Amino acid sequence: MKRSPKETDESAGLVTRRGLVLGGLQLGFMGALGLRMRQMQIEEADAYQLLAEENRINVRLIPPSRGVIFDRNGVPIADNSQNYRIVIVREDAGDVEEVIARLRRLVDLDEDDLERSLKEMYRRSPFVPITLVDRLSWEDVAEVAVNAPALPGITPDVGLSRHYPLGEDFAHIVGYVGPVSDNDLSKLEDPDPLLQIPKFQIGKIGLETKLEADLRGKAGTRQIEVNAAGRVMRELNRDDYTPGTDIQLTVDHGLQNYAQARLAGESAGSVVIDIETGDLLAMASSPSFDPDLFVRGISTTNYRELTENKYRPLFNKTVQGTYPPGSTFKMMTGLAALKAGVMGPEETVYCPGHMTVGGRRFHCWKRGGHGWMNLDDALTQSCDVYFYEAAQRTGIDTMAELCHQFGLGERFKLPVSAVAEGLIPSTKWKAQVRDEVWRPGDTINAAIGQGYVLSSPLQLAVMTARIASGRAVEPRLVKSIDGVEVTHEEAPPLEVSTSHLNMIRQSMYNVSNGRRGTARRSRIVADDIRMAGKTGTSQVRNITAAERARGVFRNDQLPWERRDHGLFVCYAPFDKPKYAVATVVEHGGGGSSAAAPPSRDILLYALYGDVPPLDAYPSDQREGIQEMHDSMVLRPRQKPPSGPTRA
Amino acid sequence: MSYLEYNVQTVPTGARKLLHANWAIVILLTAVACIGFLMLYSVAGGDLGRWAEPQMKRFALGVVVMMIIGLVPIWFWRNMAGLAYLGALGLLILVEFFGVVGMGAQRWIDLGFMRLQPSEVMKIALVMILAAYYDWLPLSKVSRPFWVLFPVGLILTPTALVLKQPDLGTAILLIAGGGIVMFCAGVSWWYFIAVAAAAGALVFAVFTSRGQDWQLLQDYQYRRIDTFLDPSTDPLGAGYHITQSKIALGSGGWTGKGFMQGTQSRLNFLPEKHTDFIFTTLAEEFGFVGGFSLLTLYGLIILFCILSAIQNKDRFGSLLTLGVAATLFLFFAVNMSMVMGLAPVVGVPLPLVSFGGSAMLVLLAAFGLVQSAHIHRPRSR
Known part of the structure; x- marks a missing residue:
């Protein structure tokens, strides 16, 4: 709208007056702000500085x-x-x-x-x-x-x-x-x-x-x-x-302590599993280390000592260590042959001490050979040639399928570090991973748990528990969280015939109780808790033709790193299986001498819930056992703290 | 239209406009912003990229926007006033439905590259529409009740929306900013006296309503008032900000503890040290000298605006200039009063210093209007 010059001047005058009033008020307020600032920062500065120093709210x-x-x-x-x-x-x-x-x-x-x-x-x-x-x-x-x-x-x-x-x-x-x-x-x-x-x-x-x-x-x-x-x-x-x-x-502190002490001095791992529930009662790995060292912050000297020790104290041999299972694998080979129907239970194979496959000669551990062997003889005396034949007839893929059923080559979900998967080879695996064709010789090696086959003590313990129970027992380590029991579904039965399993079980019984059993020395004589087991000795070197010509080296003549691993798997009582144990003694020599005795002792502790009485042992060993127990430094079994239990 | 009564030829054209811009204000604004960059660098603990650098970029963008707006003739902006007001109102309604919830209140629209606070835009749009209204209204009608009620409605509509967010600080600024433009336009003193009396009555009502069914303010707003009145009652809760802010400020002394040496700000006593409480860091690190310098810079900006408004015979231009200056004044006056414990904590940033994108851009755009009014003011031959 148009405005007359008079109105414009009037407006401008009014705006000027009001603007000046407004400006005055604003400057006045700013002056007040300035004064307040002066008051706080100059007059009261000391008081505020004191407050700043003294009154820090954190x-x-x-x-x-x-x-x-x-x-x-x-x-x-x-x-x-x-x-x-x-x-x-x-x-x-x-x-x-x-x-x-x-x-x-x-x-x-x-x-x-x-x-x-x-x-x-x-x-x-x-x-x-x-x-x-x-x-x-x-x-x-x-x-x-x-x-x-x-x-x-x-x-x-x-x-x-x-x-x-x-x-x-x-x-x-x-x-x-x-x-x-x-x-x-x-x-x-x-x-x-x-x-x-x-x-x-x-x-x-x-x-x-x-x-x-x-x-x-x-x-x-x-x-x-x-x-x-x-x-x-x-x-x-x-x-x-x-x-x-x-x-x-699920671990029992007394058993764990006993197992650690029993394995002391060796580089070894041993796992005790409850056959019914899968509870892991002990997982001993020797040598061990003091965890408090790490809590405090470990010194470089101590740390170097641990890392440079050839027994590898930091390494958890029970789940992380994988070894060729050796003859402890023969139950799988035998069971696979029975299941596939390629080998009758009483069918015999002649062992001349070796077998030639694909132009290569594969030896039995017994140079002179075992003669005619049926399954029971072969397991009890651990004849290699019988299982070479059985594996050849079965085929590696059928064997692998059975092994997975028994937990070999499976990574169990446990809340511990570095749980290994191990390895059960198959034609598919070799083609995919190694890009090579499966050879008949590979099957021969696998038949006796050598070659590509690798498993951890945990897997061997699970395998043994599954043989003993006929069920797919899952290992568990955590019993309860915040007082709430970790529920466990009942293990489903395995797809294996009970009569076949019984044959294997009987042979395992014979291994540790039979006249010619490889683990006879490590038997349990208490009648109600007889033990079934299987020894294993796995080579960590190839025996060269030259060595064979000279006569195979005895283990104790070899440097430690080249000695065989000793393995043993067992369970007891035979009639009513309760606990299974698997032990690997790295470079310990033969399974029957290195791994079977500690396994038996650990199993006995589990059965008795304390240091086992001497009458469970064969009478000729009691004195030695007594001496050994006397020299072991064991922690006394503790009672849970009194008062309302927290767990 | 009034500008036609002046000789349009006297208004500079083309690039010559730049020579006639109010450069004093540009320089003063830049000086204030530089203080802001320094403080943002300091409160970030010497980290340029955290707050200072983005702030610099936005300031540079803002100055460009300001000069572009300044070069556009003022009569264009007057014609845009109604549109700007309706647009800002629309945005305010939009945040009610699509706003991002931030700091406990719905205030933002996320544009992707920045978050727009429609209430910021409204502060300027309100000044524009009121200036345009009084430019249009014959002087004789300015104090007539009907012609007073209309601008009051213009002010209260957005205020109601802002209060609903709820953002008490912005609501106060809208009312005060609008009131100042009305005052400058020549509305009778009596109206202001009446409003002051009514406000007193309202304050009384607010306090008596507390705890009643018809409680007028939110609980947190009451708590803020309480702790403003007596901060020591709750040194860790609501009074925490005020107490800590006063300690930081007061302990600065004459010349402060030195750049980046403010212990109180460093100790993270102030959670909003880079936004609303940035003045405490300035006052702590540069003391009275630093704080008073900033106050002086703001004062000079206001002064130059008033001078520009008095010189300007165009009613819209001068009212707009006074309104924008008043908006700036209200921002820093409320913010400083707050950190000095003279006003409750209402969440008003320190203009051009506090970290924040849309507030700075909108303010610089408003000063673009001031430039436009200054450049295109009528000149006698």
Whole structure:
């Protein structure tokens, strides 16, 4: 709309007046803001500076207590112990060097540890508390507390740290925890804020890492006021943590301890499984190591000792180690032949000590040969030639199918690290993986558990349990989580005829009880708990023609690395199978001498629930057994902690 | 139309327009933004890429937008005022249905490359429509009740929508911004006195309604008022921000603790240190000198705007300039009052300093309107 020049001037005048009023008001308000700023920053600055120094409100996370791991009887395997430590806040310490020099006069500081802590301290924000020393005695902590005025920024602190009361016994199963590393953090998409706590412990290996989600728990928070010295003035609010879930294992701590002790000195692994439920009662791997070393942060010297030991203490031989099963595999070969109907139970094969297949001569372990052998003779005396013939008639693929039914070549889902799949070869496998044609000689090797066949002690124990029960028993290691039993479906029956299984079982009985049985020395004489078993000796070298000409080397003449692995699988009682055991002694020589005796002893412990009485042993061995038990350093069986059981 | 009464030929054309832009304001805005970059760099702990760099890019974009808007004749923008208002209103209604829920309130529309806050756009659109309205309205009718009620409706409609989000801070800014334009247009003092009295009554009603069935504000808003009145009652809960902000600010002293040396801000006491509470970091690290310098820069911007408005004989241009200046003033006045403990925490950013895309872009676009008004102001021969 058009406006007269008069109106325009009037409007402009009005806007100018009002604009100036508005500007005046705005400038006035700004002046007020400036005055307020002056008042706060200049007149009251000292008071606010004091507040800034003194009144720091921090929110700190309360780390949850980690879930306790119990054995099947409720005895703690991994728990949390009080841990006194010294914590430094860089910002509050001022002269860090000086403060640490003073601290050094009071407490022993490990140089390596200290260097690591200091590096961590300079990497993080100045107000983050960093642990300088761990696992102090109460006296040391008291000393530091008394001298607090001379140690700005230093506070004694108490926290929980993982502790493994049963030491080496469970190192392989349970694993260990350690301070969270940058590497751990980088692997996580959305890391729990807890992991930002310096030195927060998380599972590094074994069950501790596999069940980390259950064990860790949830952080609580604590809102605190701290003063300039970093001392907590008052707690304003607390939101408590949710502790980690307790876990009960199927393992029996006494049996595990006995098995570890029985295998001591050898590089060996042994697995005890409950034939009915699949519960793993022991998984011993020797030699072992002290998991507490890793919790504390292992020194390079100790670590090198562990990694350079040729017995490989860090390696879990029970699930991770795979070995040619040797003659313990013959039950599979025999059963496959029976099942395929290519070999009658009483059909005999003549063993001249060798067999020629595809132009190559395959030897029996007995150079002179066994003569006429039926299945029972062949298993009891472990004749190789019989099984060469049986395997040739059956074919590798039919054998492989049966092996998988018995758990060989299967990776069991257990919450421990590095569970191996092993290997059951087949024509398809060789074509796919090796891009080669299956040769008749390969079948011959496989017939006696050599060549490509590989299995772990765990798999052999499962195989034995399945032979004994006729059911597809699944191994389980976790009995209950947070007091809730881990349910287990009843194992379905295997697709094998019972009469065939009975034949195999009877032969296994004869192996350890028969007059000519290879494991006769390791029999159990107590009538109601007779043992059935099978020895195995697997070559780790090829016997050259030259060696054969000179006469095969005896094992004890060879360097350790080239000796045979000794294997033994067994179960008892024969009439009413309860437990199965599989043992591999790396480079231990023959199965009957190296693996059968410890397997028998471990099985007996499982049956008696304690160190077995001497009358279970053959009378001529009792003296030796007594001596052995006397020299073994065993942990006394523990009772679960009194009071309401947590697991 | 009023501009025709002046000699259009006196208005600069083409590239010469740039010579007539209000460069003082551009320089002052840039200075304020630079303080912002410094502080964003500092609160990120010396990380340029976290907040400072994106902020610089947006500022550069904003300046370009400002100059483009400034080169477009002011009469075009006046003709656009109604459209801008209706568009902003439409967007506000849209966020009710499609808005992204952020910080507990529905405020954003996600455009992909940036998040648009329609309430920001509305602040400027409201100033435009009111300036255009009073440009159109004969002076004699300005204080007549009917002609007063109409702009009041223009103000309260978006305010109601913003309150529903709920965003108390923006609602207050809309009412205050609109009121200031009405005041500058010459609406009688009596209306403002009456509104002030009514506001007093409303405050009384708000407090008496508490805990009743007809409670007027949300619980959290009451808590904010409570803790504003006495922050010490709840040092960790709602009073936390105010207490910590005052401590940080007060401990700055004369010259502050030095760039990147602010312990309070560093300690993460302030969760919104890069947005609403960025002034505390400035005041802590550069002390009174730093805080007062920023205040002075803002004051100079306001001053140059008022001078430009007084020189401008075009009613729309001068009202718009005063309105935009008032919007800027309200932003920093409310924000600073908040961090100094003079006002409740209402979530208003510090203009051009706080990290935030749409607020900065919209503000610079508004200053583009100021430039346009300045460049295209009527000149006597």
